[in-house]
Amino acid sequence: MSDRLTQLQDAVDQLAHQMVATFYYVERHHGYEVLGPKDEVRDIQEDPKKKPIDDYPPEKFQEGILELARDLIVKEQQIEYLISSLPGLTNSERDQEQSIKDLEEELKVAEAQRLEAVEEKDEVLSKLDQVLRSVRRP
Amino acid sequence: MADQALESASSTFPDPPPFWRDFTTDKVERMESLRTRYADQTGLDSSTIIRVPDVPEDLVNLQPPAEPADGKWRLFGMELTLKDELQSLESGGVERLAPSEEELEGKHIDRAFVLKRLAKSLLLNFLELMGVMGIAPEQGADKIQDIRTLLLNLHHILNEYRPHQAREQLIALMQDQLDAKRAETAAVRAVVDKAKRVLEGLGSIELPADGSVSTPEIGARPINSVQAKNHGRVHDELRRARGRDAWGALDRDFS
Numbered sequence: 435m436s437d438r439l440t441q442l443q444d445a446v447d448q449l450a451h452q453m454v455a456t457f458y459y460v461e462r463h464h465g466y467e468v469l470g471p472k473d474e475v476r477d478i479q480e481d482p483k484k485k486p487i488d489d490y491p492p493e494k495f496q497e498g499i500l501e502l503a504r505d506l507i508v509k510e511q512q513i514e515y516l517i518s519s520l521p522g523l524t525n526s527e528r529d530q531e532q533s534i535k536d537l538e539e540e541l542k543v544a545e546a547q548r549l550e551a552v553e554e555k556d557e558v559l560s561k562l563d564q565v566l567r568s569v570r571r572p
Numbered sequence: 573m574a575d576q577a578l579e580s581a582s583s584t585f586p587d588p589p590p591f592w593r594d595f596t597t598d599k600v601e602r603m604e605s606l607r608t609r610y611a612d613q614t615g616l617d618s619s620t621i622i623r624v625p626d627v628p629e630d631l632v633n634l635q636p637p638a639e640p641a642d643g644k645w646r647l648f649g650m651e652l653t654l655k656d657e658l659q660s661l662e663s664g665g666v667e668r669l670a671p672s673e674e675e676l677e678g679k680h681i682d683r684a685f686v687l688k689r690l691a692k693s694l695l696l697n698f699l700e701l702m703g704v705m706g707i708a709p710e711q712g713a714d715k716i717q718d719i720r721t722l723l724l725n726l727h728h729i730l731n732e733y734r735p736h737q738a739r740e741q742l743i744a745l746m747q748d749q750l751d752a753k754r755a756e757t758a759a760v761r762a763v764v765d766k767a768k769r770v771l772e773g774l775g776s777i778e779l780p781a782d783g784s785v786s787t788p789e790i791g792a793r794p795i796n797s798v799q800a801k802n803h804g805r806v807h808d809e810l811r812r813a814r815g816r817d818a819w820g821a822l823d824r825d826f827s
Contacts, residue, residue, distance in 0.1 A: 437741070438737070439730050439733055439734055442730055443730050446723065446726050446730075449691075449694065450719075457702070457705075506695065506698070507695070510692070510694070514688050514691055517684050517687045518684060518688075520684060520733065521737055521744075522737070522740035523683075523684050525740070527739070530739040530743060531739075534743060534746065537743065537746040537747060540750055541750050544750055544754055544757065547753075547754075548753050548756055548760070551757045551760040551761050551764065554764050555763065555764050558764050558768060558771075559767070561771060562770070562771060565774060
């Protein structure tokens, strides 16, 4: 799990990739259109491998486009969501420095308290030890 | 010579740089003495000195070269700079679409807004590209250039954001540490309190005055060394007597 910024950058790259893939799909699988009364679709190449395009039936092509377009929009929404969840959007650099300093102070205090508690623990431990040693077996 | 060149060209690893021959024992020693003398003169710790100025000609290769004066050097065909900073969009020949870091003055909310705007523009530009390609494919290159600019701007802004995120992570890390420390302190205190209560509880138990619960001949623990010796002797005798009893019982059983 990488940090948000890397995630975001990856998402942007993925969006770009999706765009390329979508472009390729449209370019490769579109059908022929007759634009004037004299136009006709000529398909000289019989070998399907040598055809300039691999045209899908219109319904299938439309479905594909719809799906790809939806994916693009979903990706874009993901990017926007990631942007809104970037850490510390509301903090300025000064705020950050201030909170780092505050935390440093608090850490020092907490460390002192911890050492105090550990000392007390050792004291009680030695006392308990003493008591246990002096216990007589019934 | 030609053979040698051929050999070095075909070997897996390149030859070491020619100055490796300069690292003779006496030269290294002289360098070391120069270094210590320089350390004494400047009052610095000799381990922290990287370069000694004004060394003799034959010793120059024994210390790392000076930093490049203009702060730039080339490595594997790439230009590197001493100051490792983010290349600005302008110097990369890309049009800037959003206000720069200085203009924002740390207002990151605006930056999020800018980012979202860029993301939306990206989508719109792609739609436009598809439209343009359908009508006038020769104009598609311009649109592609626009998308490229948008993408580069997005990445650049995100990279500008990295120091901010690093600080944010530091804050989160410190907060975690603080919480862990406080939790530990609380846990230690809880255990200490429990132990204290146990001690108090022990102190309040009253032993029967006649000593009926204690069996001094075994249970009494030695307090000082003399008692310890006595105790040990008593203990030994007791043990031997018990052993005899046990063997006697066994003999009776098997006879």
